Amino acid sequence: MSSERVELRGSDYQVRLALYEGSLRGLLDLMRRGEIAPEEVPLAQIGREYLAYLQGLAAPEPDREGEAVLTYALLMWTKLQSLLPGEPEPPDEELDEEEIRELLERHQSRYRQVQQASEWLAARAEAAKRSLPRPAGSPAEVPPEPPPEVLPQEPLDPQLLIEGLRRVLARLPREVEPPTRPIDWPAIVRRVRQRLAAGRQVLFEELVAGASRREVIASFLALLELVRLGEARVWQEELFGPIYVTPCEVVVRP
Numbered sequence: 001m002s003s004e005r006v007e008l009r010g011s012d013y014q015v016r017l018a019l020y021e022g023s024l025r026g027l028l029d030l031m032r033r034g035e036i037a038p039e040e041v042p043l044a045q046i047g048r049e050y051l052a053y054l055q056g057l058a059a060p061e062p063d064r065e066g067e068a069v070l071t072y073a074l075l076m077w078t079k080l081q082s083l084l085p086g087e088p089e090p091p092d093e094e095l096d097e098e099e100i101r102e103l104l105e106r107h108q109s110r111y112r113q114v115q116q117a118s119e120w121l122a123a124r125a126e127a128a129k130r131s132l133p134r135p136a137g138s139p140a141e142v143p144p145e146p147p148p149e150v151l152p153q154e155p156l157d158p159q160l161l162i163e164g165l166r167r168v169l170a171r172l173p174r175e176v177e178p179p180t181r182p183i184d185w186p187a188i189v190r191r192v193r194q195r196l197a198a199g200r201q202v203l204f205e206e207l208v209a210g211a212s213r214r215e216v217i218a219s220f221l222a223l224l225e226l227v228r229l230g231e232a233r234v235w236q237e238e239l240f241g242p243i244y245v246t247p248c249e250v251v252v253r254p
Helices: 024-033 043-055 062-082 097-131 158-171 185-196 213-228
Strands: 005-009 012-016 021-023 232-235 244-247
Touching: 021 024, 024 062, 043 062, 043 213, 185 213, 213 232
Parallel strands: none
Antiparallel strands: 005 012, 012 021, 232 244
16 A cells, blocks of 8 residues: 555645655745655545545535645646746736636647647657658558547546646636535535436536535535545546546435
């Protein structure tokens, strides 16, 4: 078993790694100051363990977890920025959700351009290799299979699922009035199950259409619980693309 783990103490999400122990915000600050190299931070592991924590909550509090989710999105952006060529942009002390969305989309576009350039160079190298005459007696080259029209529905990486939540929240207006009623957790779970009862795939955005910010986060946590129970699965066709939710086979309940 790995010696690294992530814990949550009270309302403060605590990261415990070999290279760092503390809050997500503290980890973000150290990465921005260059005291911790972004490539050394296992964000996928942190995301998985944080989601495991959320799935274990009997009654998650969306307001309490929202800041951790947004900070995780900033960690993703900071790590993505470190993988791109050029000088890094100066860090901003405070970023709202709309700014986070714009930063992630801009840097994802830059990363996609670099990736496409790498693929083009690899294709050119392969074409040059194929143009060379083959020695006598060498086996005929088997043509590559055409790419599938529909990408395989692989399970979604936890950090991309969190990005989907952040993207939905960025489109919603800010709630100026403090909430007066607690979230009805069983009702939220029932509503998500009802939306999946038709047996077809739906967009995560459709799943939470018309919901408030607090209800969107609660629905996100409910979806994680259904994934854990094997009642639903999530997937996407491309990085940072729309997130689809598909019901699994029917589960017989007592």
